[in-house]
Amino acid sequence: MNLNPNLHINHTHDAATHSWLTSANAAGCDFPIQNLPFTVFRRQGTSETFRGGVAIGDQVICLGAVAKSGALTGLAAQAASACAQPVLNDFFAMGPAAWSALRHALFDALKDGANGVPTDAVRAALVPIASIEHAVPARIGDYTDFYTSIHHGRNVGMIARPDDPLTPNFQWIPIAYHGRVSSIGVGSDQQGQKFRRPRGQSMAPGAKAPVYGPCARLDYELELAIWIGQGNAQGEPIPLAQADDHIFGYSLLNDWSARDIQFWEMAPLGPFLGKNFCTTLSPWIVTQEAMAPYRLPFERAANEPQPLPYLDDARNKAQGTLSIELDVLIESQHMREQGLSASPVSHTNFRHQYWTVGQMVTQHTNGGCNLNPGDLFGSGTISGPTPAEGGAIIELTKGGKAPISLSTSGEERAFLHDGDAVILRGWCEKTGFARIGFGESRGEVVETGKSL
Numbered sequence: 001m002n003l004n005p006n007l008h009i010n011h012t013h014d015a016a017t018h019s020w021l022t023s024a025n026a027a028g029c030d031f032p033i034q035n036l037p038f039t040v041f042r043r044q045g046t047s048e049t050f051r052g053g054v055a056i057g058d059q060v061i062c063l064g065a066v067a068k069s070g071a072l073t074g075l076a077a078q079a080a081s082a083c084a085q086p087v088l089n090d091f092f093a094m095g096p097a098a099w100s101a102l103r104h105a106l107f108d109a110l111k112d113g114a115n116g117v118p119t120d121a122v123r124a125a126l127v128p129i130a131s132i133e134h135a136v137p138a139r140i141g142d143y144t145d146f147y148t149s150i151h152h153g154r155n156v157g158m159i160a161r162p163d164d165p166l167t168p169n170f171q172w173i174p175i176a177y178h179g180r181v182s183s184i185g186v187g188s189d190q191q192g193q194k195f196r197r198p199r200g201q202s203m204a205p206g207a208k209a210p211v212y213g214p215c216a217r218l219d220y221e222l223e224l225a226i227w228i229g230q231g232n233a234q235g236e237p238i239p240l241a242q243a244d245d246h247i248f249g250y251s252l253l254n255d256w257s258a259r260d261i262q263f264w265e266m267a268p269l270g271p272f273l274g275k276n277f278c279t280t281l282s283p284w285i286v287t288q289e290a291m292a293p294y295r296l297p298f299e300r301a302a303n304e305p306q307p308l309p310y311l312d313d314a315r316n317k318a319q320g321t322l323s324i325e326l327d328v329l330i331e332s333q334h335m336r337e338q339g340l341s342a343s344p345v346s347h348t349n350f351r352h353q354y355w356t357v358g359q360m361v362t363q364h365t366n367g368g369c370n371l372n373p374g375d376l377f378g379s380g381t382i383s384g385p386t387p388a389e390g391g392a393i394i395e396l397t398k399g400g401k402a403p404i405s406l407s408t409s410g411e412e413r414a415f416l417h418d419g420d421a422v423i424l425r426g427w428c429e430k431t432g433f434a435r436i437g438f439g440e441s442r443g444e445v446v447e448t449g450k451s452l
Contacts, residue, residue, distance in 0.1 A: 004245050005100040006288035007319070012036075012104060013293050015434045018112045020119075021126075023057030030427065030437025031055040033110050036103055037284040037438070038088060038249070040137040043127065050135045052083030052091065055284055055439075056110055059126040071121035076105035087139045088285075092229040092248050092373035099229065099248065100289055134186045134283035138227065138374035143184060143279070144364060145223075145255060145271075145378035146176040150354040152383035152391055159399040160263055171305045174355040174363045179255075179378070180276035187254075187280040192421055192442035194452045195278035200261035214448040215258035217400060218416040222328050222391035222424055224350060225253035225281050226357055226377035234370035240313045243358035244288060246371065250324075252282035252424045252441040253378050259394055259415070279378075280443035282424065290436055294428040295319035298356050310366065311359050320356035324438075325349055326382060326426045328391070333419030335409050342423055343406035346396060348389035350382055418447040 011017075012034060018025045019033040031037065037055050042048040053060040064084035066072065072080050079102035082091035091098070109118040147153065150170065157165025169175060187193035197218060201210040229248035232238050238246055255275065262274025298320035300306055326349060331342035355363075360377055383391040390396045393415055396404050400414035416422070426438035446452055 004096045006096045007244055007292060007295075009292050012107045012289065013433060015432060019056060019110045020112050020114065021057045021059060021110065023059070024110070026057070028435065029057060030439055031057055032434050032436065033107060034434040035286060035290050035436035036106055037286045037290070038083070038137065039283045039285065040086065040088065040135045041127075041132040041283075042135075043131055044133045050086040052085065052088055052137075053127070054106055055129065058129050060129050060132060061106065061122055062125040062127055065125035066121050069121035069124070071118045072105050075101040086135070087137065087374065089138050089374040092138065092227065093231070095230050096245055096288075099287060103287060103289055130190070133191060134188055136184060136186055136281065137283065137285060138376075140181045140184060140374055140376045141372045143179040143181050143376045143378070144176050145179045145275070146174055146355070146360050146380040148174055148353045148355040148360065148380040149383045149391065151352060151385055151389070152381040152395065155383060155390060155395040156392070159394065171354070172308070174360045176360070176364070177270040179271075179279065183277055184279045184281060184376070186283045187442040188283045189423075189440040189442055192444050193278070193280045194444045194446050195256070196446050196450065196452065197418060197448045198258050198261065198273065198277040199448060200258060200273045201264055202260035203264045210264060215261055216415070217259035217394070218445060219257045219259050219393050220328070220416065220422040220443075221255035221257055221381040222326060222346070222348070223253040223255050223381060224324070224379035225251035226360070226379060227251070227285055228361075228371050228375040228377070229373060231372040231375070232365055232370055235368040236370075237368065238361055238365045238371075240311060240316055240358055240362045243361040246361055247288055247357060249285040249287040250291065250438070251285050252426050252438050254280040254422060254424055254441050254443050255378055255381070256280065256443065257392070278443065280441050282439050282441035284439045286436065286438055291322060291428065293430055293433040294323045296321040296323050296351055307359070311362060316356055316358050320358055321351050321353075322357070323349060323351045323430070324426050324428055326424070329423040329425070330406055330413065330416075331421040331423060332406065332409060332411055332417065334411060335406075338409070340408045342421070343408040345393070345404060345406070346388060346390055348382055348384035348391060350379070352384045352389070353379065353382065416445050418445055420445050
């Protein structure tokens, strides 16, 4: 039995518990007391040092202030002190017991009816979310992007390789490539990440030579960000039974993709300029513990290849899958100018992924690779089994041949236009438990050469 406290339902998941902070109890709130996601922030327009925080309702708890108050004791106090830094790496490295101790201490101080020194310290440490700005929450040493949706693989494969849409290894191993850390940024609902449309080479069908210029087939990819907590020593693989001990939590991730550049450059190696120009994260990290009620069994159809023994165990079968509802919206420049709301373009759920997050961790370390606290995984594009559940515009438009209509404005899109903002939203809900949310990931395309 796995004794990791972050994997089991406990009193912090009780839907009947409310907070003395009224905004945390509002219907549809992303950040009720049952969530308590982590971030790194400072007040907008200041030169304050970034520090760790935890969201509750429409406020963020400054963990630096809580640590300085001396209100917490024991492991929770040590964890709060680690979170007072500009990045959360030292906190991640402390492991599941420390993560849970701090979350439980904050929960107890925030619940309705709580009183005393810890509650007073938390009250004094509240900062309105509307007044803050975020930074990437950890110092990311390495970034690995996986490819784990069989529906996305088949949809895109039919466009790029119609005679062989799914590679032979897809159903046997979680496939991944190493991405670029330097262009990873944070985009929230308050301040989206802006980036210039990339340039590169592309080869048109039937052409004899490539051309160079701005990307003409710019796309988004709906993904989950997976934050590594504890690392492992080089040469010591992480068994699947222990994989969840190394996962701190989850954010939303947009793996922007220049499809025309990507498809030309990927033979024989993997993505390069088609991917490395920008990756956008949501600023809030929902913890493993907050996700405990939304775990599902991992199931593989009997007529499909079954995972090899090192990628298979009883716990992964019982609760390896996560149920996370996910939306993608597009907001054009015209919509902003006219005051129109963003247009929903797809909805899906993370439960459709072909491989679990635990299997990704085990596969990554199986050859002896060492992970470090703060390392980042991308889950791979998240697409469901129906056409409306595509996690990228290339799927929704069948490679650009069938443009989609943006319902809010009536505009059409085969691929993204300059001025388009892509918004990712995620949440979990289940009868008997509180709804918890991930906030937003927001990024905006700027014309090549224009200022950001």
